[in-house]
Structures are given as C-alpha cells and as structure tokens.
Amino acid sequence: MSAITTATEAIESPNALRRLFRRPLALACIGYLLLVILVAILAPVIWPGVDHEQAGDLIRARQGSTPDHWFGTDALGRDVLQRLLVGTRVTMVGVVEGMVVVLALGVPLGVIAGYFGGLPDRILTWISDLTFSIPGLIVILVVLSIFKASLLAAMITFGLLVSPHLIRLVRSATLPVSRELYIEAARVSGLSRFYILRHHVLPRIAGPIIVQASFLAAAILLVQSGLAYLNLIIEAPAPSWGGMIAEGLENISSQPWLIWPPGIAIGLTMLAFLLLSDQIRDVGVETWQGPRRRIRRKDITQVQAAALRVEGGRSDSGDDGSPAEVALLSMEGVRVSVSSPGGELTIIEGVTLDVRVGETVGLVGESGSGKTMTAMAILGLLTGGAQITSGEIRFAGRNLVGLSEQQLRRIRGSEIGLISQEPMVGFNPVFRIGTQLEDTLRLHQGMTRRQARVAAIDLLRRVRLPDPAAVARRYPHELSGGMAQRVAIARALSGNPTLLIADEPTTALDVTVQAEILELLRELAHDERMAILLVSHDWGVIADVCDRAVVMYAGQVVERAGIIPIFREPMHPYTAALLSSNPHHAIPGDVLPTIPGTVPKPGAWPVGCHFQARCRLSTTECGEAKIPMLQPTDERETRCLHFRVLAQESELVEVTRS
C-alpha cells in the first residue's frame, strides 16, 4: 500500500507555489510583473512633474536616443522614457480596478452558482448569457459619455462585462469539488457554509481561478490601452501607454520610433500575463488532479508491481503429460523493470507461470503485488516506461518478448483477448454496440459488413445475452453493468482467441451479476476449451472458477498449486494469512486474523524472502539468500523454507474438524 504513496506524491504536492518558482519562465514573468508594479508605484514619485508637463525642452524635440534621453524625446520635447515609466501607473491602476471588479464578482458568484445550484445557478447562468450578447465597447463608450474621462468608470464597466467569464469558470470548477465526500463529511460535522466554501472549496479551485485571472488581466490591459489610445480616459498631458501610441501615430511619418516603447511595454506585459497563466496551468495540472481511483490504479501498474520468479530447478510437472497438458501460455522468469532516478528498478521479479488449454488459472494478490502488471506484460501493454528486461513469454509456440508493436497488436485482439474491470472503457459512447463489434470483426477476421453483422449477433448470443439483436442496437450507456461486461467479453471473443486474460472482471459488479459472469467464464473454459488467466484479489471468485492458483506478493510468485490444495493446505504463510483474514471464514464477532505491517515497495525488497518482516515463521535463514521455488510435492510449489510447519498445522486443523 505504501507504494501508492510514492506514486501520488509526485502528482500532488499541496506546495504548488514552490514548484511554480522552480520554473524559469514563470520566474521571469513574475519578476517582470513585479518590476512593472514597482515602476508604477515609484515613477510618479520620482518624476512628479511629468503628469502635468504640457511641453518639455522644445529645442530638443523629436530627438532619437541620446545620453540624456535614452528613448529620445517626443514632438513637444518631453522625455519618452519618463513618460513611459510614469504612464505605467495609470495603466496598471486600470488593470487593478478591472481585476478587483472581476474577482469580487466572479469568484463569489461562481462559487455560489456551483455549490448551491438550483435557482441561484439558473439566474446567474441566465445573466451571464445575457452579458455575453452585449456589445462591450459600445456600453463603455456610453458610460464614458456620462462619466467624462473616468478611468474608474470605464474599468468597472469592463470588469462587469467580463466577470461572467470568471463566473462560468469558477462555477464549473466548484461543481465537482462540491460533490466530493470530504465536503459532505464537513457538512455532517455541522460546519457553516461559509467555512466549507472558504476552507474546502476555495483552495481546491484556486488554481483555475488564478489562471483565468491572469488571462483576464491581459485582456483588461489591452482594453485599457485601447481606451487610452482613443483619448477617452486620460486627460491630455498625463502619459499613458495607450496615449503614447496615439501620440506616436500622429507623428508616425516624422518620428516612427515613438510608437515602439509603449508598444513593446504593452506587448511584454500582456505576454507576461499570458505566459504566467500558462505556467500556473501546467503546475496546476500536476497539483490539483487529485488521485482518482483510476489514476491510482494506473500508477500502481506503472510504479510498482511484482511477479513470479523461479530460479532454475523448476520441474515442469505438467509438461511431461499428455498433449492436452502442454501449456498454451508459458511465462518463464519474466522480469519487468522501470528506469528510475536511482537506476533500474525491478518491479516484477521473474514470473514463471503456465496456462494450459481449457484451464482457468487464478493470479491472486493484493494491490501492489504485481498481478495486473504481469497480465499487461503478456499483452505487451506495459506503460510508464516499464519493460520486460529478461525472461520469455511463450504463447502457442512463439516468444512474445521482443516482438514488434505491430506483431503484438495482431496477437492482441485476435489470439489473446482481454477483459478488464471497467467493461465499457474500450467502447465509443457515440456508436451502437453492434457497429463497434462489427468493426472489430472486420478488422480481425477480414469479414464483409454483411458477414460481420451476422457474426456480431452470434457473439452476443455466445455470451448468453437474452436478446442479442436488441442489445446490438443499443449504445454503451444503455447497458447495465452485467450486460456491459458480457458485451466486453463478446468483443474479447471477436478475434477467436485461445487465451482470455480477465483482469478483475467482476470487481465492479453486484454479487448476483458477478455470479452470472463467472458462470459464463466457466462455460467458456469448459465448453469451448478456452484458456483463462483470471487476475483477482477475491478468494471467492478464485474458488468459483479456477483450476489452479498462483499467489503473488511484492513482485514474486510465492505459491503455486491446484485450487483445492491451496485452500485446504496453503504452503506459504502469506497465502495462509490472506485466506484467514477473509471475514467469510471468521466466526462473526471474533477478531479477524490480520497481517502486521505493509507490503514493501519495489526497491525496498529485503534480501531473501520478501514476506519475512511480516511472517510469524521467519527465522534468520529467511533473510540470508534468495529463496528458490521449493517443491513439497509434484503438484505444488512454494517460496517458503518453513512450509512443513504450515503443513503440519493444517493437518491438525483437519483432525479437529473431523
């Protein structure tokens, strides 16, 4: 379990600010904007006269860059640099005024609309829609005709007009957060709405708000400069960036240089706002994507895993039997590694396992044991930089390790079928079930559309759906959980596979539906001689459908046995402990036997037995060297030095039972 922690740590650290500061581009933007603000505050103090300066040194008018006037002088002989710096204030004041209005309206109203929903939401959405249809510039001009040259009035008006953008964004960010369980837990605790919004909702949506605010700041700057350019908001001699562009334009033929300084200032500042919003968004994507369960699952398969390893000495009890006993799938010492900052990290340590024709093999383990990773390795679907570094996967006589992606793809849908925990994941919601099955059939079997149509219905019949033609006409969202899993199995069967890999196929289903799906799997194995590798954490499911079971712990196979012996007489302490922690076997009300401690992470595996730290039978021997797969009997294998102790114990239990 602790390995999950490492996985999510990387994704989500509440310290987003620190990570923002680690980005050079973000630092540059913040630095520039701080400089602009500093100038806006200080420049008018340093050069108090500039605001009222009708004309400067007329003799030195229209000059280019000189040591006295770095940016030259304008038509009235005023210093361009001074005007630019002093003009920063009025520009920035405009941006701040606009932003205050936007934030003061957008954040609270958006949160209210998203959190409370209902009538306030509908009214706010309606007002927002209305605002979008108002021609903003005309409204501002009307306002300015009443409040002559009032920057404040213009910016408030513009703020009012753009705040619906923020309201919408905040609303849609609030909506999912307000449905989180911790919000409900806070409500159950009787915390006030204000407290919940302030402490639970706002911090979660701060990221998107800052991104959008930064973006809107750029827009406000542009409008402010535009209005200043039109000479609508600033009285004549006072400088502003927009006003300076207007002046430059008047003299464009004699002094083309004049429009550059204010133009570059406006451009750079907008760029800083926009880039900063981009940078915050990037950091935010890393930060706020809370570890949803699906993501978590992926991380587990990426970052950690475990598998089965047999170091030599494995006698293949099954291989010398009749032809039917020959393994269809045979993994031999498969090791999966992922490159990490500390070098190659082994996450599956040598899996060896066989699946024969018509046989169902259960791959059992808790999260982090590597069972899903093992299944994905067979299909060549390893993600997150994980790869097979040694071993063989022989399927129907070929070694799958080292095949090209194209060759693997051909084997995937056709010779090996996959069913996953979420049946509808691979279906496109906008197409009918029948159409999608037909496409798969045409792809894998080269059928014509007509043939495929018939075959699709046959497939649906094969998975025992009561009215296959009606199901084929449905869309994925119109299926119940059980039907969806049947349809997914139908698609897995579309390429006529000989091996089916089922990764927790019933975990998301109700028990009654689960029973039906397991029945179907059993029929497939029995009637059609399908080989099935069933990945599951549920001993009940394993007991119901499997012929043999392979138990994994922390990257290794720890036990392998026929289904009845493994339940009756587990020969690895982990198997025994896992079986007994199932409440099914406990006397109601009694304390359940548990396994102390946690599963060690990949990279932290001890020398010798991976389970030693949590094992009640462990001795110094267990930590001295790698434990090989031992063979107590012909049919059984265990990676435990003390299996005899366990065997004796279970004999005792048998005696007391009878």
Add this chain to the structure above:
Amino acid sequence: MIENSSVHRDSRPLLEVRDLGVVYKLGRRRPPLQAVDGVSLSVAPRETVGIVGESGSGKSTIGRAILGLAPIDRGTISLAGDDITHAGYGQRRKISADLQVIFQDPYSSLNPTRTIGQTLSESLIAQGHRSRSEIEARVATMLHRVGMSEDAASKYPNRFSGGQRQRIAIARALMTQPRLVICDEPTSALDLSVQAQILNLMRELQDEFQLSYLFIAHDLAVVRHLSHRIIVVYKGQVMEQGASNTVYSFPAHPYTRALLSAVPVPDPVEQGSWRELRLSDASEARAPSGENACPFASRCPHAVAICRTSRPALEETPEGSSVACHRWRDLRTPATTAVRNNGISQVPQSSPSNSIGA
C-alpha cells in the same frame, strides 16, 4: 451472533427511522426517482445494524438521508428522541457531536489541500472548541488510537495509503465522541488484509467508545461479521430484516437467498456444491412490475399473480426475522432454507422449524 446483543435489547433506540421516503428529482423530462420507499429501522445503543443490497437498492441513500445529505420526501428520523428529519444548519451542528460518518472512498473523503490535523480538528471547531492545545492533544490521541503516529497531523493526505486514510477517516468520525456512526461501505475499497485490520479496529472502537454503527455494505460476509442485526433492501424497500444469524441461516425472502447464494465462498469444494444448488435467478428481461407490486416480482423465480398486484407487508417468521414476501411460507422447503455457516459447515442443512407450510 455477537454475544452482547442482550445488553441493548430493552434500551430505547438511539436512532429511529419511520417510513422514510427519499425522492430525487431528475429534471423536468424524467420522472422523479424514488430511491427509498417506506423504510423503517432502529439502531439501539452499542448495536451494529447492517444494511445490505445491490447497487441502486437505496442502501446508501438511507444513510445519506439520516445525515441530512438526501432530500427526504416523507417519514421521520429521530436521534436519541429528537426529531432530526429536517434539521437545519444549527441543529445539524448540534447533533454532529453524536452523529458521524465514514465514507467508502478514502481518496475523496479527505481534502488534499488540508493537513490531517486541520481535517481532524474541524468537527471540534464546529462544536465550539477554541483551545488550540486542547484540540491538538485530542487530534494526537485519536491518531494514536487508530494506529497512526502523531506526526501524521502535519502531513497531507497524499502521504497515506488507502488503509491509512481510512484510519484517518475513522479518527475524524470519532473526534467528537459520537454515539452513532454511519459507515457507508467503509472497507470495500481496501485490500483483504487491510480490510481485516479496519474491521478489527472498528470493533475495538465500538466497545471502547460505546458506539452504534449503521453499517452499509454490499459484501455480505463483511456485514455479517460486524452486525447484530441485518436489513436487506431492494429498490428502496425492506425485503427482510432480523438478527444477523437468523437472516444468514434461515433466509426467508427469495431476494435474500439470491444474494446469499451468489456470494462465492472462498472454498472450492463448498463453492462447487453451492453452485449446483443456486436458484435459477431470472434475468432482468421480464416485464417490470407496477406501483402496487412486490419490487422483486420481476426478478423472482417464485412470483405468482398476487406478487404483481399487491405489495407485501413485513411479517414475522418463527425464527424472529421479518420478511416482506407473499409466499415466504410456501417457500420454506428444506432445500431453500439451507444454512450457510462459517465456511466450515456443509450444504444443505434444513432449518429446525421448517415443517410449517413445506
């Protein structure tokens, strides 16, 4: 059966729910959804009542209605004698000292932007506790009690595994020393060995803090392990209820039997014999039943005409459980009242009193 059931037998119920109805409005075009339809139940002090049912049965909605998180359409809910059916913020705050919750998903039930300490102290702040040192001491005690180290208080939830988060969620629920905790599938997202740890912890805490649990889950083995009494719900209605051993050993309702026989037993031999016996559970394809029908009629293999025209009331069985089925007397044949005991006992065993109506 859990031994101390006699302790709370005659005490007044802590939680009393009568004829609860919850209706969700699904917008103008679709008819409203009756998620809970006339459920009555009670929980005594120090008692655990389990609610089982499939997804969509309304089992979670019952818990949410009690917590004030679902729109109650009719009925009453009272906690320790006070009517809390339509409690407002003020009253919720008051009763939150007594009524807490543990949710299923340990990943969404803790705010990733708040430290564990902040999350744990919230309910105390809501109760008006102001002394920082007192709150911190209580946080440390609770963390320690649920098996976490005290320095967890300053960390963020992403540092912890699913099992650890669920321990933290339990600690949060117990901060105010509540009397009733609603547990909504508290272990279904956890691994088997972790689940056992959490179930043990919950039992210890029940004794230590004199807690009552309303335990909602779909895993029948887990519910049985913890519950004194069990309520089986389907489509928002109670199908059967009674002492946990009685319901598991002598399931009277066809739905209860379908549920019990569908759970795969972690024992291949026993599971094999069960499979043979499994009732041929009809699929959903049959015509849906109307307003005044047994909600299970469309799926029930034993449904007859009356099941489609009249809704059965809860009746008491000789074993002491109650069942809402028109035909429960006819169905009490040896084969169907098979006992499914602690995984050791074998199939099928007839009930001691099944001569009636067989």
